[in-house]
Amino acid sequence: MAELSEFFKSYVQKESIFTDKSVFLSSYLPETIHHRDTQINQIAQILAPILRKEKPSNLFIYGKTGTGKTLSIKHVIKEITAASNETGLQIRAVYINCKLKRVADTEYRLLAQLSREFGKELPSTGLPTDEVYRVFFNAVDQQECPILLVLDEIDQLIKKTGDSVLYNLLRANDESAKSFMAIVGLSNDMVFIDNLDPRVRSSLSEEEIIFPPYNAFQIQDILKQRISIAFKEGVLEQGTIEKCSAYSAREHGDARRAIELIRVAAELAERTGTQKVTLKHIDQAEEKIERDRISDIVANQPKQSQCILYSIVSLSITRKGPMFTGEIYGLYRNLCSKTGLRPLTQRRVSDVLSELDLFGIINAKIISKGRYGRTREVFLNIPEVSTHSIKETLLKSLDIRE
């Protein structure tokens, strides 16, 4: 493969438009965090008592995705542990993202993960939950130092497992004489806390901080900061930053999205061999992100959901206008008998439909057709151009021949 080796050689020689790609990683922690001074100061003030071995209030932080919650709390954790090291006081700060699959998305796994943070190895399954609690409480007790527990995306955990986890965690403070634990919960769901057990709620949200969405100008500042590290001077065409930030501000002030947009645009530009990122690349990136998101979700659905989705796609191709649960279910059953898949009950299909709605693949609205019943009105939420390629993907994955 002579051409290939040539390609690689020239690829290496060609100057990259990136100088440092690491700023695009989600784990990247910038030195300064723009437009979050008030929030960071608030957090710091609330948590500061921990440095005097006093138990700070539990804290609850709200904010949509990409509003800098995680970044800010991580920043404060970093500073607070640094400060504690200077004074010679030990503080254990543990950050856990409750959404991470197979890590901390159930009661058991969260506890196991926490115990692991404190140096107690636990099997990933097999033990009774109260056993895990015992191990965890012991571990907490043995720390003999203040503990700061940060639970990111806590709403996901509670939605799945109920609020007893929090209740038990909060109880840990009463159990342990030697150490105490302050809990910081991060959530992007504002209503979720209202559905909690009142005792848990009052205890968890002794303090609350809200992270408002960024506006377009703020996103610009954030972008500029990262871009100055990521790219060489003059790589970006005039107006790209503005376009990116305007686009993301319109969505809901999601800075993460803006950053991703710039990254993908730059990658596209680099692949075409240009040294400039233009406005056109931003448009292409926007499309690509959306396309990738959809095909990623579609490809990673379980077989049954794919089968249901396939029914929806076929229906939407043959017809304009909405579809209803009953029709989809009928077609789905047909498809099952063709593919040999065991059909799910309508009850389950109903849930799958609302899952697909949550993913944004379809738009499902519950409507009442009066005498003719209540049902979901379903629209496929995939751009017309990609429907056929999605259908192909599904065909292949389900092993159907038309």
Next chain:
DNA sequence: GTCAATTCACATGAAAGAGACCACGGTCTAGTG
């Protein structure tokens, strides 16, 4: 024409089952000295 009752086609909730995964402890088996 008006109004309450009816009715449809599902939605939504709760509980419980199936099957995968895993740890633990006891028992069996084969290899070693």
Next chain:
DNA sequence: CTAGACCGTGGTCTCTTTCATGTGAATTGACGA
């Protein structure tokens, strides 16, 4: 005699089924003007 294979038990987790209950408005039919 001992290390490792194997088995049964008891636990979690995810997906699913079963059973029960809820729901919003078009339709119906009784009623009065």
